[in-house]
Amino acid sequence: MTTLTTPMRADSPAPAVRPRLRGLAAERVFVRRSLILSLRDGETLSMSIMLPVALMLLFTFVFGGAIAGEGSYVDYVVPGIILLCAGFGAASTATYVSRDMSTGIIDRIRTMPLRPGAVLTGHVIASLIRNLLSTAVVFGVALLLGFRPTAGPVQWLGAAIVISAYILVITYLYAAIGLAAGSPEAAAGYGFILMFVPYLSSAFVPVETMPSWLQWFAENQPITPIIETIRGLLMGTPLGAQPAWALGWCVAILIASVLWGAWLFRRTRR
Amino acid sequence: MTTAIEVRGLTKRYRGTPVLRGVDLVAAQGEIVALLGSNGAGKTTTISILTTLAHADGGEAIVAGHDVRREPEHVRQRIALTGQSAAVDDALTGTENLVMLGRLSGLSPRAARRRAEELLGRFALEDAASRRVKTYSGGMRRRLDLAVSFVVTPQVLFLDEPTTGVDPRSRLDLWEVIRGLADAGTTVFLTTQYLEEADQLADRIAVLHEGRIARTGTAAELKAQFGTDMLVAEAPDGTPLAEVATDGSIDGVRHALAALEAAHPGARVQLRRPTLDDVFLALTAPGAAGPVTLREHA
Numbered sequence: 001m002t003t004l005t006t007p008m009r010a011d012s013p014a015p016a017v018r019p020r021l022r023g024l025a026a027e028r029v030f031v032r033r034s035l036i037l038s039l040r041d042g043e044t045l046s047m048s049i050m051l052p053v054a055l056m057l058l059f060t061f062v063f064g065g066a067i068a069g070e071g072s073y074v075d076y077v078v079p080g081i082i083l084l085c086a087g088f089g090a091a092s093t094a095t096y097v098s099r100d101m102s103t104g105i106i107d108r109i110r111t112m113p114l115r116p117g118a119v120l121t122g123h124v125i126a127s128l129i130r131n132l133l134s135t136a137v138v139f140g141v142a143l144l145l146g147f148r149p150t151a152g153p154v155q156w157l158g159a160a161i162v163i164s165a166y167i168l169v170i171t172y173l174y175a176a177i178g179l180a181a182g183s184p185e186a187a188a189g190y191g192f193i194l195m196f197v198p199y200l201s202s203a204f205v206p207v208e209t210m211p212s213w214l215q216w217f218a219e220n221q222p223i224t225p226i227i228e229t230i231r232g233l234l235m236g237t238p239l240g241a242q243p244a245w246a247l248g249w250c251v252a253i254l255i256a257s258v259l260w261g262a263w264l265f266r267r268t269r270r
Numbered sequence: 271m272t273t274a275i276e277v278r279g280l281t282k283r284y285r286g287t288p289v290l291r292g293v294d295l296v297a298a299q300g301e302i303v304a305l306l307g308s309n310g311a312g313k314t315t316t317i318s319i320l321t322t323l324a325h326a327d328g329g330e331a332i333v334a335g336h337d338v339r340r341e342p343e344h345v346r347q348r349i350a351l352t353g354q355s356a357a358v359d360d361a362l363t364g365t366e367n368l369v370m371l372g373r374l375s376g377l378s379p380r381a382a383r384r385r386a387e388e389l390l391g392r393f394a395l396e397d398a399a400s401r402r403v404k405t406y407s408g409g410m411r412r413r414l415d416l417a418v419s420f421v422v423t424p425q426v427l428f429l430d431e432p433t434t435g436v437d438p439r440s441r442l443d444l445w446e447v448i449r450g451l452a453d454a455g456t457t458v459f460l461t462t463q464y465l466e467e468a469d470q471l472a473d474r475i476a477v478l479h480e481g482r483i484a485r486t487g488t489a490a491e492l493k494a495q496f497g498t499d500m501l502v503a504e505a506p507d508g509t510p511l512a513e514v515a516t517d518g519s520i521d522g523v524r525h526a527l528a529a530l531e532a533a534h535p536g537a538r539v540q541l542r543r544p545t546l547d548d549v550f551l552a553l554t555a556p557g558a559a560g561p562v563t564l565r566e567h568a
Contacts, residue, residue, distance in 0.1 A: 015425040015455050018347045019376035029373045033359070040361040040402075104357030108418070111321045111428075112374060113346040 018113055026114045030122025037096065038130050044092045049134045052085030053141050059204060060145055075149075078142045079230040080203025082163060083223060085138050087198060089131040090171040091191040096123050097178025098187035117265065120175055127171040128164065135163060149234040159233040162246060166226055169254045170194075176261035198223050222249035272299045273332070274426050274457035275320065280329035281481075282315055289315045291481035292329065297474075299425070302448070302458040304472035306465065308554065311478045313461035314354065317430045320459070321351045334425040350419035351428045358414050360404040364395050367403060368418060375422045382421075389417040393447065409440025416447060427451060429460035433467060445471055465546040475546075477553050484553045492549045500544060503530040503537040511537055512566045515548070533566070 038045055056077065064073040100106050100119060110116045139147075151159065174191055181187035200214065201207075201223035207215050218224060225245035232239035275297035282290040289312045297303040307313050318324035320333055322342040331338045334348035358367045365386050372382025390399045393413045398406060403414065412432070419427055432448065433441045448471060452458050462468055468475045469489045477484045477492075485492060501523065502513040511534045514526040530539060 013423050013454065015348070015423045017425075018422050020343070020347070021374070021376060025376075026374060029370060033362075033370055036366070037359065037361050102355075104353040104355040104415075105359070107321075107323055107353050108351060108357040109374075110323055111346055111349060111351045113343050114374060 020113045026118040027121045027125075030119050031125045032122075034096065034122040034126030035129065038092070038126055041092070044095075045130070048085070048089040048092065048130070049137050051088055052081055052134070052138050055084060056081045056138065056141060056145070063204075072146060072148075074142065074145050074147050075235055076231075077204060078139075078147050078149075079227050079234065080198060080201075081142070082135055082138060082230065083166060083203060083227060084195070084198050085134055086131050086163065086167045087170055087195050089134050090127050090167060090174045091188070091195060093123050093127045093171050094174040094178035094181065094187040094191040095184045097175050098181045098184045101179060102183055117262075120261070120265070124168070124171050124175055127174075128167055131167045131171075132164065135167075150236045151234045155233040159230050162226065162229050162233070162243075165247075165250050169250045169257070172254055172257040172261065176257045176264060179261055179264035197221065198227075201227060203227050222246075222253065225249060273297070274299045274301070274334060275303070275459060276330075276332040277320070278330045280316070280319060280331060281327050282312075282319065282324070283327055284315070288481055290319075290326070293478070293481070293483055295476055295483060295486075297426075297457050297459060299457055300452055300455050301473045302452045302460070302471055304468035304475045305459065305461045305478055306463070306468045306475055306550065307461070307478035308463060312481050313463075313478060314430055316478070317351070317353075317428050317459075317461060321349060321428050322346055323351075348425040349428060350422075350424035350426075352415050352419045352430070352432060354430045354434065356411055356415055358403050358411065358418060361402060363400050363402055364390060364406075364414050365399045367414060368421060371418045371421045377421070385421055389420060393417040394443070407440075409436050409443065412436055412440065412444060413447065416444070420451070423454055424456060426457045426459060429458065431461055431463065433462070433464070441467075465550055469546045477550065479554045485549075489546055493544045493546065500542040500548065501526045501530060502540045502542050503534045504540055505537065513542070514565070515552075 056074075059077050059081070060074045064077070097120060100123075106116070106119070109119055149156075173194070177190050177194070178187045181190055201218050201221055203223065207218045207224065210218055225242045226249065228237070228242040229239065229246040231237050232242060273296060275295060277293055277295040280290050280293040281288070293312075293316060295303075295305075295316075305313050305316060315324065319326045320331055320338060322338050322345050325339060333345050336344035336348070338345050359370075362370070365383075368386035368389055369379075369382045372385050373379065375382075377385060387399075390396050393416065395410060395413060395417070398410060403411060406414065416429075416432070429448070433444050436444065445467070448458060448460070452473075458471075460467075460471070472489070474486060474488055475492060476486045485495075487495065499516050499518050500513045501516055503511045505511055512530060514529050516522040516526040527539065530537065
């Protein structure tokens with residue numbers, strides 16, 4: 001135990017007024033904080049990369065033989081794995097946000113002259129960076145497994161934009177879930193449910209192979225048009241109206257999450 | 271003397287139940303004021319309103335010269351809060367936590383780093399500066415939490431139960447730290463459920479009971495005004511058996527003695543000066559102010 005030997009009277013500066021921060025200074029500090037927190041949260045970080053890779057190996061080598069129709073299954077499944085991976089990586093945002101809300105951190109931030117929402121922005125941007133990196137790793141592994149996209153530079157750029165938009169949207173949704181949950185554990189639990197949504201889409205098997213009642217859901221849920229857009233851009237499958245649907249869903253979910261989150265954030269004031 | 275906190279008629283309901291029923295409080299600049307109350311008395315609610323975290327239903331609160339409702343940003347520029355639950359990041363080191371708060375308080379990276387070093391020294395955490403907070407003891411964590419509030423010296427510092435859950439040794443250290451802070455001109459407003467803490471630290475004590483300030487004064491004033499002399503019955507080996515408050519009059523003492531004799535015939539009797547405990551019990555025990563209330567010791 002450390003003992004305080006020196007009296008702490010001598011070097012107290014006189015009370016001062018804290019300036020209001022200009023521009024995005026607070027957001028920058030919080031992005032840095034969230035990135036450090038993710039980097040030091042080794043288990044979560046390695047899970048968010050290893051799990052999608054393991055799933056890809058599982059789908060390609062174990063299920064792949066049975067599922068594959070014409071063409072290579074790895075070419076079919078990679079867009080699905082990418083979205084699944086983004087979901088895993090973004091889910092930890094719910095836990096981080098919930099942890100900040102349940103400790104004294106949010107109260108301290110709210111008693112400072114800052115936009116308190118900056119702490120959420122920090123988590124969202126950090127999640128975007130984290131997930132783009134793990135997506136790159138998954139792409140690398142996919143290429144090693146024989147994934148051969150037909151995309152040119154424009155299509156690659158388009159796919160990158162769609163994937164980034166999806167990560168942003170799902171992260172905001174997880175951030176709102178983090179605000180809604182009573183505890184970090186509950187946040188992780190709710191988040192887990194959301195991770196099953198990609199399985200009920202065209203991510204791993206064509207929708208036509210599903211029972212008809214499930215087909216309706218799979219065809220009309222947001223993940224399917226997003227996956228079909230990425231697949232179309234990377235593999236040259238027909239796009240049709242999918243990009244419009246994908247964009248519409250992303251914008252709708254983003255707006256809903258931001259509004260829900262903002263409402264929850266205000267409500268959690270005592 | 272300038273006023274740091276001025277509260278008039280503060281009311282607050284929580285889910286329909288009144289928590290504050292009209293709190294009045296004044297604190298001068300540089301004063302240490304303790305808000306003393308039992309669990310659920312409304313201490314944290316009061317702090318939340320004064321630190322702009324919650325809105326009062328009625329009444330007025332001026333903190334550091336600004337109305338908490340109308341000018342919360344101005345208040346936030348001048349206060350700091352160390353709440354009950356730790357507000358530091360476990361995964362960051364002591365230095366990183368302090369530098370981050372320095373940056374959020376508008377310091378340059380270099381100034382934030384220099385200030386972090388100063389504070390780590392001042393709060394006896396130099397040795398733990400580059401260790402993650404996860405590895406800190408409860409007392410160290412509390413000291414870091416306090417240090418963070420001092421990155422920019424606030425005009426008013428709010429401490430919500432600063433030593434709850436801290437071992438006795440660290441509690442003494444924290445008291446020492448808090449006393450030092452007021453000397454620089456910071457007003458310290460703290461809540462506590464420990465009478466000893468209020469007695470040791472505070473220039474003035476406000477007793478919060480059932481949503482109102484039941485009494486305000488220095489520890490000595492409260493004892494003189496409220497605590498009556500106590501007659502204590504002791505066993506021959508000096509173990510206290512029971513005690514009765516008296517008003518000091520011959521008649522009062524006679525009644526007190528009779529009550530003690532009835533309960534413990536043959537016991538020895540001592541006169542005891544009141545403690546803050548007696549004041550608190552007299553103020554908060556419903557209808558317990560009668561002259562002959564016998565309190566048995568366990």
